Amino acid sequence: MSATTPGELTTPGLGGGLRDLRQSGFLLKLLVRKELKVRYRGSVLGLLWSYVKPGVQFIVFYVALGVFLGLERSPRNPEGLSNYAVYLFSGIVLINFFSEALGNAARSIVNNGNLIKKIYLPRELFPVASVWVSGVHFFPQLVVLVAGCLIAGWHPDVFQLLAAVAGFVIVGLLATGLGLLFGAANVYFRDSENLVDMLLMVATWASPVMYAWTMVQEKLGAAAFAVYQANPVTIGVELFHYAFWFPTTDGSAAVPPNLFSLWTPVGLGVALLVLVLGQLTFRRLEGRFAQEL
Amino acid sequence: MVNAIEVSDISKQFVLRHTRSIKEAVVWLAKGRKGDLSEKFHALKNVSVEVKTGETVALLGLNGSGKSTLLKHISGVMLPDSGTVRTRGRVAGLIEVGAGFHPDLSGRDNVFLNGAILGMTEQQVNDRFDDIVEFSEIGQFIDTEVKFYSSGMYLRLAFSVAVHTDPEVFLIDEILAVGDEPFQRKCISKIQELAQNGKTLVVVSHDLDLVSRICARGILLEHGVVKFDGSIHDAVALLRS
């Protein structure tokens, strides 16, 4: 709600979009806290579980994929990736963050329909709060990842740490933009949630999470590879590899060409473009949220 | 006196049948757009209302006449198809008590959350917290999860948060039947106190005796059209006849 002085007449219901969230910081904080409280309610172990689950996931990857499937580099498999578990997990935590953020943001408007159709408030709050909550849930996974990295002999420099921040920001912006878009679309077409699920499945495989980017480059031509590379999630994953996995290796692995000079700005640009488009669509559609919900 | 609310010639149409999936919409397109997916009716038609600061207005009418829809336009929850709505100062809709309450949170957490939803700042909630709890008569149960409250307790706390938001314009939709007899009287005297303090009130209630006591002016809606706008006694008499 806007803090207008009683002196002027204003038109109610016309929000300023994401800009309004600056005045709603308190409410945003409470919405995020509510989600976290409700999620961990009644379970003292709640927070502990959020560390145990990714920890077990990490060990399973290491054993099943690295040892059994032999994807780990070894004398018998010189083509493999060294520290495959770290490679895999650093991509997976980012994809997990993206999936949870986008999935929850896309559902957030419909889920809060009861409130939205009764009280006017900046509706962007709900997708943004969803992304924020996912950011909080990302933290335990990051801790497990860092622990795994340290065991594997991680020694990052400042630039590599900045790369991780950049990857996280790019993916977070993209999830917010898509979350606004699908959150609004979901009000009109409830089955657009299925589109989101499909998109998330594709996102996991359209980025070098399970495999190495070099395999893609071999199969695709230069043009197709450029398209592959323009995906902000791909760039985020590659930045995470560079930050977490690369410093645990002997440094002989190839970093995607122009990752910093070209692709990082491109990823940021695409993510910001999606955010702007998401916000514009959201604002076009939000006037009818209350009656459609 | 200046106007607190200016509703100028607004109309609002709703569709009767909502398409709710992409699949349905595609099937409809594929079949050559047979059948109207968007049959419409007017929920509000050329409604104009001006309310001066400090006025107490009752919105009257049968079920489905558009009272809630009009309040939602004043609060900004809905936007009109045509015409304009303008308001002065902060508008708080007590459209439904407890919208935004979460059953798994404690009463205390819900006071903060609901206060923020209704537009209070952190400072304001902190300052008014004790008053809110005192007015609600919740006492030591404030730290209990709201799902363990009786419906009366729940409503009392929610109403208490709402009246403590201190906006310039209050919109009240059928929530005066809150709680038990004594608490209801307390709510009504609180609302009368707000009116005396110069707050603008727009009240929807089916209790005609009650609105006659609280409001000076009555607006009668019928099928989305303003049928009468005048003193509360004439409006009530018209509705009763």
Ligand SMILES: Nc1ncnc2c1ncn2[C@@H]1O[C@H](COP(=O)(O)OP(=O)(O)O)[C@@H](O)[C@H]1O
């Ligand atoms: N979101 C909506 N979509 C379609 N029809 C609606 C919607 N909201 C209200 N209506 C219809 O509009 C009419 C007026 O509703 P309402 O304003 O709630 O009436 P009242 O509050 O006077 O009982 C009713 O016929 C109701 O069914």
Ligand SMILES: [Mg+2]
């Ligand atoms: Mg109603």
